[in-house]
């Protein structure tokens with residue numbers, strides 16, 4: 342029977358929501374137990390959070406000084422060592438999981454499935470290809486373990502009503518020293534909702550024209566309690582940082598409400614919002630492809646309607 | 657540094673809107689425009705810039721696939737690669753198979769750096785570079801937006817969900833590119849002519865590696881479910897009203 346190991350994503354203090362989504366994916370097919378591996382310098386807090394996820398049986402806590410930072414080169418051999426007891430090894434399809442899981446699979450000598458969206462039985466899987474223009478159904482071989490990344494936008498987060506056992510493990514694995522962490526730069530400590538988990542998102546495109554004008558997107562987002570996103574063109578133009586990019590090569594999100602302002606709707610952008618509940622588009626070109634997917638469209642100049650909208654929502 | 661190996665995959669041009677075959681057997685690719693995977697073009701551009709700075713002496717472009725991949729290799733040579741290798745295979749490779757072949761090539765060519773795209777925009781796998789690094793037992797720096805070479809090391813800025821991460825790797829290493837690493841140059845006509853004289857070796861894949869057969873059986877290919885057609889509102893007031901009616905405000 343199937344036994345699933347999930348690699349926890351965390352920042353040393355908190356479990357990332359993507360882990361709870363991997364647990365939901367594992368719970369969607371029949372199995373003999375779901376375990377979560379927490380690699381950290383001191384994994385106490387994170388292991389505690391993982392143990393509270395409904396559906397998890399055991400949390401394996403692997404404390405090691407090297408695990409303070411998550412480098413694929415040092416984490417992959419540890420996960421590969423744990424994998425022997427499992428038929429399935431899952432990680433999230435975030436940049437963390439995409440970096441790590443192929444390295445794990447190659448060490449195990451098996452293929453890897455990226456971005457799984459559904460599985461009836463843990464053997465047959467659906468995943469998007471061609472920027473989401475098509476969905477393939479693939480079958481994995483019975484005689485190999487399945488290593489996969491889970492498309493987090495396709496699954497709800499598992500509840501935190503569980504009570505798994507926490508088990509400390511020491512692994513006898515040689516860890517390479519050829520890869521070293523130097524620094525992390527990012528928008529930490531932002532008061533705004535997180536783009537990947539927000540229920541509302543307002544995104545701006547190239548049409549905003551400058552970082553200054555892009556502030557209007559932030560204003561609208563603040564009125565709605567929404568996270569801010571952007572198209573690749575807006576990021577490339579330097580209006581906002583790279584971690585706000587939505588799309589094939591940015592973040593795949595599934596908010597209840599997505600408002601796209603001055604975004605044309607290139608296929609690579611649309612890939613990122615396929616699972617959004619309601620899509621609103623504001624664009625001055627009535628033929629912009631974004632209107633093909635929008636639930637509500639407003640054909641207008643954003644510089645006229647955005648201030649109006651912000652005003653209306655303020656009162 | 658001596659040699660950089662760059663991987664160029666032949667894929668459907670990113671501007672083409674590909675469709676699923678009506679019978680669900682795959683994508684309709686007959687007569688569709690093909691190109692170098694955009695991330696791979698960025699990988700080659702980075703290699704060229706490294707060489708132009710005097711930090712490398714040779715760039716080898718590699719493609720795995722059918723005879724037709726010579727087209728993309730010729731483009732790579734015209735951009736400035738010094739020579740090219742086509743590893744010929746008729747069956748479409750999965751990333752593990754591709755990585756096994758690349759590992760065999762790495763053993764033969766002993767590059768100091770291998771540059772790949774972070775993902776091929778056909779299957780969107782995002783795996784091959786990481787797998788090659790694992791099989792080769794060397795560092796990987798994925799999703800690179802800046803690469804700085806030092807003495808036997810590379811300092812790489814990576815685009816990650818939380819922002820940017822900087823890591824240092826010993827060479828030889830595998831680096832995969834993100835979109836903001838650089839903007840690839842255009843190929844000029846005289847370069848296309850010159851490129852015809854450059855070497856393009858063809859190696860049958862069986863000669864290099866085994867264990868390249870597919871591990872996943874494709875059962876069917878479908879179009880994603882279409883979204884329902886929406887409404888067009890005439891002004892901000894109507895927009896706010898519609899959102900309120902839907903319970904979204």
Ligand SMILES: Cc1cc2nc3c(=O)[nH]c(=O)nc-3n(C[C@H](O)[C@H](O)[C@H](O)COP(=O)(O)OP(=O)(O)OC[C@H]3O[C@@H](n4cnc5c(N)ncnc54)[C@H](O)[C@@H]3O)c2cc1C
Nearest residue numbers: 546547548572573574588589590591603604605625626643
């Ligand atoms: C391999 C690859 C991966 C990619 N990945 C991504 C990705 O992850 N995410 C992504 O977003 N893109 C991605 N792209 C880029 C994508 O193809 C588009 O180029 C990009 O999404 C365009 O951004 P945009 O809509 O902001 O700009 P544009 O396409 O220039 O659109 C601007 C829009 O604003 C409208 N407009 C202009 N002025 C006004 C005004 N005053 N009021 C209202 N509307 C106005 C215009 O009508 C137009 O529709 C990728 C491309 C490639 C090749």
Ligand SMILES: Nc1ncnc2c1ncn2[C@@H]1O[C@H](COP(=O)(O)O)[C@@H](O)[C@H]1O
Nearest residue numbers: 663664720772773775776781782783784
């Ligand atoms: N058949 C191939 N030929 C050349 N390079 C390839 C091939 N397959 C994968 N690659 C390289 O690996 C990268 C990642 O591909 P993938 O893992 O398939 O998304 C691509 O951007 C290429 O650089």
